[in-house]
Amino acid sequence: MVCDPTGGVALETIAVIEGLIACFLLGVVSLKLRFVDLSGFAAAFAIGILIFAVPPDGWKWFVVVLIFHVVAAQFTKYKYVIKRRMGFAQEKGGARAWPNIVANGGFAALFALGEGLWPSGLLAMGFLGAVATATADTLATEIGLLNPAQPRMITNLRRKVAAGTSGGISPLGELATLLGSVIIGLAALLLGVAKLDVYSMGMILLIILLAGLVGCTIDSLIGATIQGMFKCAVCGRTTESKKHCGKSTQRIRGSGIIDNNMVNFISTGVGALSAVIVFSLL
Ligand SMILES: [Zn+2]
Secondary structure, eight states: OEEOTTSOEEOOHHHHHHHHHHHHHHHHHHHHTTSBOHHHHHHHHHHHHHHHHSSTTHHHHHHHHHHHHHHHHHHHHTTHHHHHHHTOSOOOSSOBOHHHHHHHHHHHHHHHHHHHHSOSSHHHHHHHHHHHHHHHHHHHHHHHTTOSSOOEETTEEEEEOOTTOTTEEOHHHHHHHHHHHHHHHHHHHHHTOSOOSSSOHHHHHHHHHHHHHHHHHHHHHHHHTTBOEEEOTTTOOEESSSEETTEEOEEEESBSSOOHHHHHHHHHHHHHHHHHHHHHHO
16 A cells, blocks of 8 residues: 555555455355355455555565464364364354454454554554464464363462363463464564564564463453353353353353453454554564
8 A cells, every 4th residue: 555645545456456356265265165154254355455455565464364364274173183072172163253253353454454554564563463362362272272281270370270261271372372473473574564674583573472472361361350151051061152052051250241252352452552562662
């Protein structure tokens, strides 16, 4: 995108056309494979276009988001059989609806829009902080399930909780958090999303790592405190879901509004902000 001197923005036609084609093709494939439902398709399309067409060299930003999706999908599949045997594999049945897409990509899109309006590299760091948090959180959940010992509650490390419990942390999960952030940081550096004229590559990588760590820690803290938890009357399991075994569940703690999507939305926002703050302080 090119900023004109009047303060308005002029989108590059070619970037818009490329973005429309890329988002449409990927969206249709995701719809066909039932990764998303129609509302998820619409949300992903809007977010995708913003990220592809608005910031300078937006296609590079778009590739970073694609890397998040590919990495998340790979690690969800990783040792899927073991995780399923343990009973923790994500239910694959439901296609993602718009709240899930906005929860993971909303802040990334906002910061992409911001960088397009005020291109300085600062808001690009926010975008990377948001994507790093989403990636780190997904890997922490998927890899953390394989930790040999039970996770411990982030608000009370003496308390052991069942694997997969919101707010539970484990050494393997924390390592996975770092891995997720490193993948996004390296992708950003190799593609040239983060500006390198002022700060060294190591510093950028460190900021993204820190952002992912802060975002995921907030995710765990909210999960341990105000996130709504429910009990299934059919199988007796505690769940984050308002529905289980095909029936409505009973809320046992936390807020009914703070569901998993809301937690992800807040934590990616915090990850984004911490990257922006640290970058601007250095
Ligand atoms: Zn149940």
